[in-house]
Amino acid sequence: MRKIFCFLSCLMLLASPALSEDTIKLGAFFDLSGRASFIGTPSKLVAEMLVDKINAEGGINGRKIELLMADTEGDPAKAANIATKFIHKDKVVAIVGPTLTDTGMNVKKIVDSGKTPIVMTVGGDPVIMGGKFGSFEWVFKSPQRSKIAVERLFTYLKDKGLTKVALLSADDGFGKDGLRWMEELAPAFGIEMLVKESFGARDTDMTAQLTKAKNAGPQALVVWTTGPAGAISAKNVAQLGIDLPLFQCHGLPDPKYIELAGPASEGNRMPATKLMVVDELPDTDPQKAVIQEFVKLYVEKGYDKQFPINTHSGYAWDAIRLIVDAIAKVGTEPEALRAEIEKTQNYVGISGIYNLTPEDHNGLDVDSMVMVQVKDGKFVLAD
Template identity: 60%
Template sequence: MKNRLFARARCGGLMGLVMIFSWCLAGSSSAQEPIKIGAFFALSGPAATIGTPTKLVAQMVVDKINKGGGINKRPLELVVGDTESDPTKALMEAKRLVEKEKVVALIGPTRTDEGMAVKSYIEDTAHIPIIMTIGGDPVIAGGKFGPFRWTFKTPQRTTVAVKKVYDYLQSRKLTKIALLTATDGFGKDGLNVLKQLAPEYGLEIVAEEAFAVADTDMTPQLVKIRASGAQGLVCWTIGPAGARVAKNVKQLALTIPLLQCHGQPDPKYIELAGDASEGSIMPSTKLMVVDQLPDTDPQKAVIEEFISLYKDTYHYDQQYPINTHSGYAWDAIYLLANAMRQVGTDPEALRTAIEQTRGYIGISGIYNLTPEDHNGLGTDSMVIVKVEKGKWVLVQP
């Protein structure tokens, strides 16, 4: 009898150990469950030359974080979508990633129009953080553009880029300028800020012309600008249109400085514009001239690590040479990852942690976010560069 009781007790103890071991395995499995981040960019369509390498960088960063142990021992998983450079498709992809894939946060899309198409869904329905990789301000401008509680972005605000351009013009004592801007969302945003800030810098806008991003010849607009008496020309567009403007400027033998926006520092600009790119001036992230930065610059080591991974480890530069857009996804992923390490993946806690980011040293600048500023970069995050002999040269810190 005693032996039977002992055997039963021992059996019960073993069963208890089995149950505890099973619970431990379940807990271990849960701890290893991936954290899903939605990443949707223009992988096809006109903006694919920007969107595709942005996706590659996003995956590169996720790989780096996972090799380092992930987020509190949980790996990141990137769930990718293609916006096809189309606002409607961007919204569809955002909904798919949130509602079907159950991602905890989003990064992307690529163009301002896409971002605006997605924003209301995020703010009114999804209620998860999104860190956009677009240039335009409206997504975090507030006011008539709507709330931006859940919306952040890593590229410099349009206002920051315009201030950098105007600082340069002011330093050269130029007072009369002409504006040539695209009619898409990015161009319109640039035009509004250029006009708004001009008086603060003592600048008079003597000509204001526009073009569609698909236009192949801006000569008629430039002829009017030539007759305006402008001392400098500011062009606001991204992609190949900027190179077409540079070519038309050269063909008309315009001698006034051509200043492009912060979306143009890209080897593709030099390739497409050819000799016409010579002398072009524009604001840029420090990424494009890292070798010309002093060793005391806190961003230099971070940028050099990024370049080493991009070129030497992943060899992305063989197809997509580094440009000013290249670091946007790196910064977006790290802003998310740093916040997740602190608070986990609860949407509200994550949103608050991102908003409280201070002193994050990224590729595009040192980020200090606030409830009022969901970008957190100032003019000190940018430099003025110039094309000289087919190379990017730092002309003004």
């Protein structure tokens, strides 16, 4: 009799919703160390913040989310190993991350063969481009495409009559992606690139490239990179006494940029998410209330003290929401989940309003971005 009772008790425990078997496992990996940890670490905090919020509100149709976190260290090989573990050992339903374009590219084949949806938080477009870049059937991304950022920048340059530019771009995947789109889109906007110079993403001096750029006689300078290199280029411009407007890319709207560049950042302009200037948005903008709620929660957690709000802050939030909203509708079967994420329409997120299609696994348009400038040590809408 006692054996029967124990057997029944074990069955009841196995059926209990409190056990991990009834949770929905999501894998998340970011640069928690390495050159992009200033983006990856707050991405981790935001991911945990949102999962805690969803779980506190009852989870997804009554099921809690179990978030498995890992550090890619900015290493494409390590990211590939983590993705493999997530899929085949941990049996996650979907993955969020990583942080860098090159790292994301190393994960594409793994999620494709493992048939596991991933919403990446990388800047470059190749992760969701096919052809020579490989299948993107299982890959989505929450940050704006580089193409969209270039279109926003070129629209502004054209409106200001700044049609002759000199370009400096990093030699990594993100920099090459920006260069590719600028070369392709320049003719349509009447933009002439007088000179194109490259530099290493970890370089600490760009004076040689900037001197060549200045000598070409441009009306404006454009720099396409992320991290400290952007601030270094701004300081080099000031040191060389180059009196030309400086435009950075959409990866740099961050108080850290102003801190690193110092007075050299004043007047610098760049495309950004609306998150950077939420208080300047009209009340009619459907994103305003959503962003303000996000900022309120972020500040209440105290994250802003170490990691002030920047253009990257909402990427992990939007990535998880795209996955969670799809799970709520169709469950966790891989093919159904992938297809449902691809059908996302009118999701009002932190970084924009998402409308995905089979051809566009990002779903953000030019209107999701604004041009900002540094004024008195703060980001404001550009004049």
